[in-house]
Every structure is written in structure tokens, then in C-alpha cells.
Amino acid sequence: MSLFSHEFHENSSDEFGTPPEFVRPLADAVGGFDLDPASGAETVPHASTRFTEEDDGLSREWYGKVWLNPPFSEKTRWVRRARSEVSAGRVETAVILLPVDTSTQLFHDHVTSAPVVCFVEGRLSFDGGDRNPNFGILLAVFGKVSEDLLDALDRKGTVYHDEDRHERAQQQQLFSNGGGER
Numbered sequence: 184m185s186l187f188s189h190e191f192h193e194n195s196s197d198e199f200g201t202p203p204e205f206v207r208p209l210a211d212a213v214g215g216f217d218l219d220p221a222s223g224a225e226t227v228p229h230a231s232t233r234f235t236e237e238d239d240g241l242s243r244e245w246y247g248k249v250w251l252n253p254p255f256s257e258k259t260r261w262v263r264r265a266r267s268e269v270s271a272g273r274v275e276t277a278v279i280l281l282p283v284d285t286s287t288q289l290f291h292d293h294v295t296s297a298p299v300v301c302f303v304e305g306r307l308s309f310d311g312g313d314r315n316p317n318f319g320i321l322l323a324v325f326g327k328v329s330e331d332l333l334d335a336l337d338r339k340g341t342v343y344h345d346e347d348r349h350e351r352a353q354q355q356q357l358f359s360n361g362g363g364e365r
């Protein structure tokens with residue numbers, strides 16, 4: 184039995200809402216989210232269009248700027264869909280909330296391919312009852328990333344941008360070729 188009676192594990196349930204005060208700065212930074220394809224548990228809408236389980240967001244058309252906190256029981260399916268919509272040009276930007284778990288295939292196959300990843304500082308208390316998550320979260324962004332969005336992410340935690348990763352890789356190569364000093 185858990186030490187914390189209300190502890191929330193990432194596999195406990197799909198019905199937890201992202202607090203509006205967490206999403207709002209990100210929405211403002213992108214000029215408002217057009218679509219929240221996996222919705223229902225939130226207390227306040229995060230996007231102008233929402234698809235609930237009844238609508239089945241996976242069977243609908245996606246477009247514009249997307250906020251996605253997927254059902255955690257099916258994360259990979261939703262992340263794959265978001266990536267394919269971005270690749271097809273139907274979704275301009277997808278901001279995806281996920282638990283941080285570097286042991287998963289989801290992390291290595293998808294999160295590490297995101298142009299921008301923000302590791303959120305602190306624990307987010309989700310809406311929908313007593314929520315005491317036992318996991319940290321990240322925000323993976325696919326598609327267009329504006330300076331405003333980078334700034335908003337920066338205020339939430341540590342941001343890795345693929346340009347930085349590229350620079351770090353180049354530096355490492357320089358060092359291994361004897362071209363730099365530590």
C-alpha cells in the first residue's frame with residue numbers, strides 16, 4: 184500500500200485534467216490552441232475545439248495548433264498520430280504533455296525526436312479529485328516552435344532545443360578531434 188493514500192500513478196486513470204493555469208501561458212504563446220483531441224476531464228476548455236472519448240479524437244481530423252494530454256493508457260498511439268499530423272502539415276504545432284520515463288520506448292522513439300522538450304520543474308497537481316502524482320512531466324513540442332512558445336516553456340522548466348543538441352554534438356566532436364579544451 185502506498186505511503187500516500189491519494190498518490191496518483193501514471194497508470195491510475197485517464198481521467199485527469201491539466202490545470203487551466205498550467206496550459207494558459209502556453210495557449211497564449213501560440214495565440215490559442217485550436218484543438219484538444221483528447222478531452223473531457225478538464226475543468227475549463229484548453230482549445231476552441233475539443234474531442235471527447237465519445238467523439239473519438241483519433242478518428243477525427245486534426246488541424247492547427249494542438250494541445251494534447253493523451254489518455255496515459257494509450258500514449259504512444261496518440262503521440263504517433265500527432266507526429267504524423269505534423270508531418271502531413273495539417274497540424275502546425277503540437278504541444279504534448281507526457282510523464283517523464285526515460286526507460287520507455289515512447290521516450291526513446293518519440294520524445295527524443297521532438298525539436299523541443301521541456302522537463303517541467305516540480306510536480307503538477309492534476310484536476311479531477313485528489314491528485315498527488317508520483318511522476319514528473321515533460322512537454323514535447325512537434326512542428327513550428329515560436330520564440331514566444333520557447334519563452335513560455337522556459338518559464339516551466341528546463342528546455343532542450345534540437346539546435347542546442349546539435350551544438351552539443353558538434354562540440355563533442357570537436358573535443359574528440361582535439362579541437363577544443365574543457
Ligand SMILES: C[S@@+](CC[C@H](N)C(=O)[O-])C[C@H]1O[C@@H](n2cnc3c(N)ncnc32)[C@H](O)[C@@H]1O
Pocket residue numbers: 197198199200201202219220221222223224225226229234235236237238239240241251252253254255
Ligand atoms: C489525460 S485526460 C486530458 C484532458 C484534457 N485534454 C486536459 O489536458 O486537461 C485525457 C482525456 O482523453 C479522453 N479520451 C479517452 N479516449 C479518447 C478518445 N478516443 N477521443 C477523445 N478523447 C478521449 C479521456 O476521457 C480524458 O478525459
